[in-house]
Amino acid sequence: MAHADTLHVEVVSADRVVWSGESPNIVARTVEGDIGILPGHSPMLALLVPSACEIVTDAGGREIIAVDGGFISVADGRVSILSEFAQLGSELSLADAEREHDRAIRMLEDSDPENDEVGRKLLARTEAQLKAARKAG
DSSP states (O other), X not given: OOOTXXXXXXXXXXXXXXXXXXXXXXXXXXXXXXXXXOTTOOOEEEEEEEEEEEEEOTTSOEEEEEEEEEEEEEETTXXXXXXXXXXXXXXXXXXXXXXXXXXXXXXXXXXXXXXXXXXXXXXXXXXXXXXXXXXXX
């Protein structure tokens, strides 16, 4: 349960709860730009863009989490980040992220323009992973 000086945060992907805990500060990138969320933030719902969310932990550390879009909601001292794909920056290797990003670029370059939605989605996901790996490293 969140205290007056923290928020309860849950980051959920399609297949798992990626991170759950207390945080005094979260920064996420929405379609309207970066947003910082502190305890007492007004209720909101926003669309996320592929990016690296930053969660300051209650212990003073930080978690960097790659998301490929999704939603962020804030209400009653709770923050939910919901994304089809989400991965902790600490689970990412910068070299692997760079390799996957290069693969996504090649896939997009080689794809049929009418069927490049998969390639664009993969490219956005790998860009988020790169950002998270760099921030976490």
